[in-house]
Amino acid sequence: METEARNLNKGPSGDPEGTLRKAPPPKWQVADVIDVITETPETTTLRLALPEPTEFTSGQYYNIRIPVEGRPRPIQRAYSIASAPFPKFDVVEFGIKEMEGGLVSPVLAKQTKVGDKLEVRGPYGAFVWNEEKGGPLLLISAGSGVVPFMSMIRYARAKGLNTPMHLLFSSKSAEYVIYSQELNELEAELDWLTVTHTFTRDPEHPGSRYHRRIDKEMVAELMVESGAKLGYICGPPEMVELCEVVLVDLGMDPENVYSEKYD
Ligand SMILES: Cc1cc2nc3c(=O)[nH]c(=O)nc-3n(C[C@H](O)[C@H](O)[C@H](O)COP(=O)(O)OP(=O)(O)OC[C@H]3O[C@@H](n4cnc5c(N)ncnc54)[C@H](O)[C@@H]3O)c2cc1C
Incomplete structure (x- = not known):
């Protein structure tokens, strides 16, 4: 599994000064599943209570690992945090879309129950937004790519911010x-x-x-309407790559284009 979050001008880490790496590396912990909510026919929200809560920034993700029959070790996958890190971060929420034939997501999205325990490790990632980054924002997502944007929107609401955000959401x-x-x-x-x-x-x-699918014309219209200075893109790699190019072609500073590919 490839895990990539990037800012176009800063390369794969998006963190050239290494500031995000100063925190001690996260450890595996066993979280309690305290709520399971069916969002759509293929997507489920899991709410997890963490025994060792860690501060995070909206846009970050956790790894979740589960035992898989026939595999010698648990299999891990990355899942963005959907909940806001404010005012509390001891309970985190994930939005898991079932990928047919996948090893991990069908178990998480369809078989997990309240009272189950899940091994999680995080937070990770440089695909982040908070008030320091400013705005206005154009948030572009397809499918479960909306999950980190939910965290950003919920965070902004919880903090009483008023940064303009325009969410383009393909379903x-x-x-x-x-x-x-x-x-x-x-x-x-x-x-x-x-x-x-x-x-x-x-x-x-x-x-x-x-x-229709997200395309250049659509993004161009919304960029003008939103007056966006920052672009965040999250979802399938082809959509993310297309939108990265489109935003820069339309005049957005590459420094202000952030992307996360769900491989
Ligand atoms: C940073 C990050 C954050 C993410 N956040 C989220 C999130 O918030 N929500 C979310 O739902 N997902 C998220 N993802 C995606 C997630 O990590 C998984 O990739 C996804 O859930 C699929 O995992 P899986 O184990 O179910 O599927 P996998 O076992 O990885 O399989 C993926 C697909 O490939 C097919 N496949 C597997 N093996 C083969 C093969 N040999 N030949 C042909 N096809 C094959 C499967 O049928 C399946 O459709 C995120 C990914 C990243 C990198």
Whole structure:
């Protein structure tokens, strides 16, 4: 599994000064599953209570490992944190999309129950946002790529910030929109948040402004509308790579383009 978060101008680590590495390396800990919420037919929220909570920044991820039959060692995968790191970070939430035929995600998304225990290690990653980074932001996501953006939006709300954020969110159709109800409520409540949906497998749904995959024209329209100075992109590698190029072509400073590929 490749784990990559990058800022276009700073290379793969996005942390040339090594400041993120000064904290002691995280250790495996056994978390309690305290809530399991079905978000869509393929995505489940797992809420975990951590015995050794660690401060984190919105956008970071944990590794989760589980035993897999026939494998000598547990298999680990990365999962972004969906919850806000403020005001508390002793409970963390993940949004896990089942990948058919996958080793880990079907177990986490479909078989995990309240009361189960899961081995987790983190937080990791330089794909982060907080008030120090500023805005306005264009957040571009497909599928479970919305998870770290939920943490950023929830964090900004919890802190009472008003940095303009425009979320472009690609889903198959309305029933596959992760956090659908919460996003609707947040958009109604927060004047700094705009959510634009694109549905790739529903050509007509009125709840979606676009009905196709994310493309240059779409991103260009939203970049103008949002006045974004920072771009964050998260999801499948092809979508992330396309949007990195598009944002820079449209004039965004490469230094301000952050991306996380879910390989
Ligand atoms: C930083 C980071 C954060 C992430 N955050 C999230 C998140 O918040 N939510 C989320 O849902 N995911 C997230 N991911 C993705 C996640 O880590 C896993 O990659 C994903 O859940 C799939 O893992 P898996 O073990 O289920 O599938 P895998 O076992 O890795 O398989 C992946 C796919 O490949 C196919 N496959 C496997 N082996 C073969 C083979 N030999 N031939 C052909 N096909 C094969 C499987 O059928 C499956 O469809 C993140 C990834 C990264 C890097």
